[in-house]
Amino acid sequence: MPVFETHHGSSPIILGLPHTGTDVPQDIWERLNDNGKILADTDWYIHDLYAGLLDDATTVRATFHRYVIDANRDPEGLSLYPGQNTTGLVPTTDFDGNPIWKPGEEPTQADIAHRLATFHAPYHAALAAEIARVKAIHGIAILYDCHSIRSHIPFLFKGALPDFNIGTDLGRTCNPAIEAIAVDVTANARGYTSVLNGRFKGGWTTRQYGKPDSGVHAIQMELAQSTHLVTEAPPFAYDAEKAGALRIHLKDILTRMEDFALRINEQGRPS
Ligand SMILES: N=CN[C@@H](CCC(=O)O)C(=O)O
Secondary structure, eight states: SSEEEEEOOOOEEEEEESOOOOOHHHHHHHHBBBTTTGGGGGGGHHHHHTTSSSSOEEEEEEBTTTTTTTTEEEEEEEEOSSSOOOOOOOOSSSSOBBBOOTTTOOOOHHHHHHHHHIIIHHHHHHHHHHEEEEEEHHHOOEEEEEEEOOOTTTTOOOSSSSSSEESSSTTTTSOHHHHHHHHHHHTTTTTOOEEEESSSSOOHHHHHHHHHGGGGGEEEEEEEEGBBBBBTTTOBBBBBHHHHHHHHHHHHHHHHHHHHHHHHHHHHHHO
16 A cells, blocks of 8 residues: 655645545554544545646645654654644544544554654655755745644634634745745635634644755645535535635645746746
């Protein structure tokens, strides 16, 4: 079972998709409790939502579920938000704080080490290789990490989440012009709400790869699932009409970021 899928595109944009996978090996599946087996914290359909928005963007998609191991967490196990509720490298709870493993079946240190080597490391080796390949072509690479989450999760945040949650680790992970594109498009998207570096500031992926001084820019987009699902509960069905309206804005963001990267590349070329 391949643990990731890649499309080697020609665009300067790379779409990271760490949380849309639903594959769980049988031996791990048997250790999940009934709550865990709902796989509630999946970024449902996010790869479909972004499909075809750019002509030839690179995509790197984890096919394994985040309950196997979370590709958007520090492999050393460091918390994304020390002191706040969040989920870990191999989560023990879902986003509501409820256990996902049968009693006595929580992952051991040996399990975590095995899953790091089998899932997390190969996914990130593929992502790093694509970033290097794209940067070699264009002199710049923009990693846009695609996420979604339920809009109401009291364990993680108060009230309702905005529709678009842009994360750049307080501006550290990309050129300000790239951040500004996401802010401008989402602020002007009628009927939608948005925030920059609110509750979701960018996960480990964004923080790890976003090194603007070296030409690698990273930005995370966390979408409220109410923008493209029928309901944010099982069976987590896709709402094609809502998604169609949302895709217009996502396409605008990605197209403008691609144009920015191609322009920078042109300007940076020796004459
Ligand atoms: N849908 C996923 N959300 C991300 C959020 C990362 C962040 O805190 O910015 C995650 O848990 O990995």
